[in-house]
Amino acid sequence: MDYNIDDVKSVLRDNAIKFPDKKIIYNLYSVLSKLYDNDLTKYENDIYIINNKLLTDYERLGLEIESLLKRVNENQNNAVVREILILMKQAYDKGKLSSSLIAYFKKLITEIQIILGEDITFYSVAEELFDEKMLKLIKDNKEYKER
Amino acid sequence: MNIGVFKKYLLDKIADFSEKLKIIDERNKLYDGLEDIIAALEENITTISDEALTTIIRLVASEDFTMFRINEIKKIYPYWNLMDDEKKRVISDYIKAFVNKIRETQAKNRENNNSEKEAILVQIKTYEEYSALMDDERIIKPISSDNFASFMEFLNEVELDHLVKQQLILEFYDYNIKFYKREEQIKKNIVVDEIKTKASVIAKELRQTKEVETLDIEGLLEQIRVNAKEDEVEVINQIIGIYKKLKVAAVVSDNELIKEYLKDNFTVQDHIDTWSFESDLKRAMLTDLTIYLIPNFNTHSKEIIEIFKSLITVYASIEKSSEKEEIIKLSEEDKAFIEDSEFYVLKQAERFADLPEKEKNVLISMNDAILRGKSEEAKMISPNYSLLEVTLYDKILEYNKQLSFLREVINNAEEYISSFGLEDVQKDINMYLENLKQITLEIKKNVTELQEELYGKNTLENANNSLNNIVIFPYNGKKILEDMNAISVEDDYKETLPRVSAAIDKMTLTDANTLFAITEDIKPPKFWGNTDRFIQQSWENNTIRRLRNGDIRFGFITVGVSPNNMEYLKEKYGYDKNNRVYLLYTLFYKTGDNMDYNKANNEFVVQFEEINKILTIFGTDFDEEYLKELYNNKAKDKQIKIEYLKRMFGINEITVDSLRMAQLRAIDEIINNSQDLIVKIQRNDEELLTNGGGR
Incomplete structure (x- = not known):
């Protein structure tokens, strides 16, 4: 994790940054600050062991995409999220995903899980997602750069 | 309509088979009746009536044994003592050969009878199984995927009009596909549930690292209420109510970030934002009340009253959305059955609870062998378990599976009804209930047999004689x-x-x-x-x-x-x-x-x-x-x-x-x-x- 609590606080206090981004940063930081230096993949694997069998990344994504889709279908307010999920489902249904796409999908799903208020499951990408997100927010946000 | 025709056809067939069984039983009785005559034949042929002799000869009629010869023997038999040894030998040899031939034929007939009976019983079982798939109007159960092909073959060969047959094939095909689609969905949802539960356990552990210092919040609240201005009393009273409810529903979360962010920050929007940052609103509100709002009320009462007002509005909205109506209700009787049987099965499962995973796998492979009809093979896998125990273990697993299916469908009835329709969902629920009842019965039977195996049959029978505690x-x-x-x-x-x-x-x-x-x-x-x-x-x-x-x-x-x-x-x-x-x-x-x-x-x-x-x-x-x-x-x-x-x-x-x-x-x-x-x-x-x- 390349950022500290003060960086996060500045992001949270910044009025130019949108609420969903803040929520993602807040939740990821909360998790990562507790799991600092831990093997995050282990947490993810613990979650995805079903009947003594470790689900593959492809299977994990399938389950999450479907359960999230169900969740947003119930609520009409999440049109954008739903659109993203449908696109992901279309890609998923082709039957194979490259490893880079898997990582990308995991990050997307983590963001969606946080926005919808669910507990995150893809711990393996949490740290990378947090750093990417912070970098992007800082880069995009002039005020923060000038601070 | 078609289903009714098919059901009637099956029931008629079953009745036919039962008739055949009766005939076979009659035949067997007849053979038993002949035993005395055969015995008498060896003793003294003259005591046998002509009628009985005719019946017997008909059984074995051939060139060697004819009515004519037997009658001749019967005629001269009274003069046995007058006969010379050679003649006696010839006659007794003949009778012996005759009796042997009859015995041989009897045994052969019996064997044929029994195999015929067995074949009919198998047929009846199959027909009953198929007949249980439907009631008079509609299909009520799916065909297991292993038997689907043979069922279709069966359906193709029944003696019904070919149009009816084709429609039946379509109906069963359709029902099965729909059913397994539902079942697939249920299985998937159960897996998702498991994943979510594990994820929330990890998240919960992460939040509770150390004890959060707690002041006497209720005392503070009381103080605030006493000192409150007239227009604030209503708000404070509501907050007291909400705090009490939250305290039961959630725990204070220990998060560095929330502490840093809210320290000396009494902007209404920032507080509302923080509640929404956390996945659990109630937990976030409780934390906020306990750590920031209530202890700092005296110094920032004006700002905090505003925050309180927002909190009351937000809390009211989550209370409203959490009220969910039960869509499908089970009858009291079914509820009682589930509670009782679950408790009973849980008790029975205790005997397997401490087994390591490896041993449980042994039980499963033994059960596979039993299901393949190879009990001997099963016994060879492990001498530690009796076949009864293996079956019991399998039944318990099956019970738990069916129960989790049932719970899943009931808890998420709304979702299933919207995808599959009320009628199908209701049917599924009834089927799971039926299955549970069936399995519970089987488990009870199994347990009784196990007890008999362990303690002997007599004690149990005596105990069951007259029960009047x-x-x-x-x-x-x-x-x-x-x-x-x-x-x-x-x-x-x-x-x-x-x-x-x-x-x-x-x-x-x-x-x-x-x-x-x-x-x-x-x-x-x-x-x-x-x-x-x-x-x-x-x-x-x-x-x-x-x-x-x-x-x-x-x-x-x-x-x-x-x-x-x-x-x-x-x-x-x-x-x-x-x-x-x-x-x-x-x-x-x-x-x-x-x-x-x-x-x-x-x-x-x-x-x-x-x-x-x-x-x-x-x-x-x-x-x-x-x-x-x-x-x-x-x-x-x-x-x-x-x-x-x-x-x-x-x-x-x-x-x-x-x-x-x-x-x-x-x-x-x-x-x-x-x-x-x-x-x-x-x-x-x-x-x-x-x-x-x-x-």
């Missing part, structure tokens, strides 16, 4: 009535009496072993405190057991019966050595935690005097020996005991007769009073409940 209450039932009244306030009062009645039935009609299996121990407390040593001893000797029915829990002990009293009970109440006397001394509404046990344990102490009295009355023989022992006792103890007996029985003088008389009177009184109450309970006499109809 005696249930009695302390204080002539007064205490139980009070308990029932207390419960009927919490529970729906209409359910109270039937449930108590069902529990008493269970105790009266169940043999001791089974009752032991369906109830559980209530252990005495680990720390006795200053409980009387005598009570402690009695407590340890009389294990309290807990019985469940619906939401009511019953605490009872088994009362020991002395030999003389046993004779008396036998004479007067038809009691026998396999019966038991149960003292039902308390009942209470389920609370779902250890409170159950506490209540049963407390009542044991509270009612100890009465309980001890009943134990003494039923468990002691007041005979010469008893009196001798009593008077030989050390002086101090003796006097106490004598006084106790006098007071208990209300007698002035202690003799064998007076004691015995008083004892029998007391036994009758206890049993009769209890019986009166039981009859009233069974009659559902609502006058027993003071608040009956009041709610």
